[in-house]
Amino acid sequence: MVGQVLFILVAAITLLMALGAVVAKNLFHAALFLVGVFFGIAVLFILLDAEFLGVAQIVIYIGAIATLIVFAIMLSKNVMGKEAGAYNRNWYAAMAGAVFLFLLLAWLLLKAPFQMVSADVPADAITQIGQGLVGTYVVPFEVASVLLLVALVGAIMLARER
Amino acid sequence: MTVPLSWYLIFATALFSIGFFGVLARRNAIAVLMGVELMLNAVNVNLVAFWRYLTPTDLSGQIFVVFVFAVAAAEAAVGLALMISIYRTRKSINVDELNELKL
């Protein structure tokens, strides 16, 4: 009961923030709404017993990605001003597409049969994640680290003033 | 586990659709990138919800989310660097003004 109320509260706030992030004319406000969305999703992760991911979500998304986005907004034009128009010419088509996508996906998801397993999360979940990353999933892990390195070098090369 | 799985799925779908709308409708390239981040987050919510409700003892679901984090970080870094670089040469990052490749 308490869990349901909490979920509805967090989910509603997060969705409103997400709408704000997409609708806000001022890009900085959109970025702040985005931070709110990230925070809400971190809370949802913790409600789903994934504490590690919840905290990692804050570190990576708010600490790194959102700050980068805000920084990029500040570096691009008229830092304080509003955009002339937030949307392009085809926004109504996009809106229709998004609504259609939502209805289609929701219908499919509600129809799909899922085999629920009710079991507790193992107590050493974080240890298992760590061992999984350097055990079973070591190759994707290495590829991800190479990807991050390449992205780092690429970002520096792209943004450098020549 | 009082919250049904379907609630999480509907939430993630709504978030994904909002992000989808942002990607298609916004003019500013940074706003488009924000839409992409919303979509990635929706996917993460789905992954974690499926992990919790379908295979709670096998942590592969959480590990996959960690990889999504890494890809999202790389995407944001390169994407934003690209935009700053475009802004330097074109003085605009509105996606409908960047039409060099248009016939």
Place this chain on the structure above:
Amino acid sequence: MDLRSIGEAFIAWLQGLGIPQGWVLLINWLLGTLIILGFALTLALVLIWLERKLAGRIQDRLGPNRVGPFGLLQPIADALKLLTKEDITPADADRITYNLAPIIAVFHILMMFAVIPFADRVVGANINVGVLYLMAFGALGTMAMLMAGWASRNKYALLGGFRVVAQLFSYEIPIAMVMMIPVLLVGSMNLNEIARGQGSLFGLGWFVWVMPAAFLLYLVAALAEGERAPFDLLEAESEIVAGYNIEYSAMKFAWFYLAFFLNTWILSAVAATLFLGGWQGPFVDRIPALGVVYFFGKTFFMFFLFAWIRATFPRLRIDQMMAFCWKVLVPMSLALLLGAAILVKLGQQLAWPFAVTGGLLFVMNVVVLLVTLSLLGRYTRTLHQQQNKRLFTPELPRL
């Protein structure tokens, strides 16, 4: 006397009154939150007095001495003064963001108090991801300052905001890697477990002895993360007037001021927990309440160090600050983390006792430190030579 048992006795007493289980938990949480909040806000008053008094003594001044004995009531007088000042929001400012920024600045610090172990198991929230949690809420501070800098609509505030990103972002990398080293050695991200893991060999198990270079690195990076001299470029008066908080007045400025001091204290507390053994000390296993004394002793020692450095060192130039992070601290922290990972794994595989692993780790630290220092020394020597090189050597007139 175990502090934990007081809490358990309190819960039992509440249950005895016939209050249902859910409400008992709720009351317990609310009470814990209130205790931590009250503690943090009272602590801030003490810290402000302490820092000003210490800085005064170090710089051969008296420091605050007018209000109350030894000027002890000075922070309260200051707080009253700030409360009665006019609360200004600039006309052009972005109202909501502008007013939200100081709240987030304090909120993220107060959230961090929840995971600090004051004594064995005396923790607000004994979560398994404590170290990561500290990093997460530390990162939130950057956001608050960016918001303040942007929303003020003032170019100096905006410049301060840019500097926040440049400095805090850069120094987050070495500090995060160094914070991972105790996690590696203990095998847990729980701060209480990390403090417990340093109990061996009568105090020699403290990670400051095992990993001295890592501790030094943490100290330097924490100075930058806490915006303290010599890294206080975010609010360098001579360059950008006051940085991101230039437009803030009265209570809103007081929030930032509060956040600054509490941040320093949290950084000290984390240093004490990760490197100085936390609540570990003699007889602590017999009298657990002594842990509080040891923890506060170590934390205030670290705070004293920070205050000492702040009162003594001049400010760095911004390019020096960035170069120092990326060219010295980041490679050094990488070397330390890699060395620690290899040695810990070797120790596990070959079943070395802790003394052997610790000794080898110590040697590795000293080597890394010496290499770093020698490279730095060579760099400064070439810098001096370049500066002293003359375009021509004047010849003395011959008599």
